[in-house]
Amino acid sequence: MKFIKLDQTQKFKNSNLCIATEYDFGDKEIDIATAEINGIYPEKGYCVNTEVKEMILVLDGVGILQTEKETISFKQGDAILIDKGEKYFWNAHCKVAMSCTPAWYPEQHKIVD
Numbered sequence: 001m002k003f004i005k006l007d008q009t010q011k012f013k014n015s016n017l018c019i020a021t022e023y024d025f026g027d028k029e030i031d032i033a034t035a036e037i038n039g040i041y042p043e044k045g046y047c048v049n050t051e052v053k054e055m056i057l058v059l060d061g062v063g064i065l066q067t068e069k070e071t072i073s074f075k076q077g078d079a080i081l082i083d084k085g086e087k088y089f090w091n092a093h094c095k096v097a098m099s100c101t102p103a104w105y106p107e108q109h110k111i112v113d
Contacts, residue, residue, distance in 0.1 A: 002027075014109075017041045018090070020098075031103035037063065037092045042111045046087035051108040052100040056080040063092020087112060 004023045013019050017039040023032050041047070046068070062075045067088045074080065074094075082088060098104075 014047075015041055015043065017043070028103050030099060030101045032097065032099045033104070034059070034095060034097050036095050037090045039091070039093075041090045041092075045111055045113045046089050048085060048087045048110050048112055049082070049100070049104065049108055050085060050110060052102055052104050053084050054080075054082040054104075055099045055101075056082065057097045059095045059097055061092065061094030063090060063094045065090055065092070 002025045004025065006021075009021045009023050011019060011021050014035075018035060018037050018041040020033050020035040025031065056079065058074050058076050058078045058080075060076050062073070065072050065074060065080060065088055067086055072080070074092075076094075
């Protein structure tokens with residue numbers, strides 16, 4: 001078993017509107033983080049994770065997640081699965097928990113048109 005306390009996490013900003021807290025277990029197969037999204041992220045275009053699937057649980061708040069194919073409205077308690085390579089953007093005021101498989105790393109997260 002591995003255990004991480006909140007004071008052992010690392011915060012990082014994807015932008016001023018998207019701030020994440022990473023729980024780094026050092027496991028390359030899976031990870032988990034929380035993120036607070038307050039507005040449109042990314043500000044232009046879409047983001048895409050080129051190597052990972054993201055399982056998202058909405059902890060608090062509401063929003064819209066837009067892909068190239070569909071738009072969903074979500075609220076607290078909803079869950080979302082984003083496939084590897086799927087382009088999306090947020091228009092939200094929410095806090096989410098995100099687990100990625102394989103584990104997320106910054107170089108595979110891209111902003112695209």
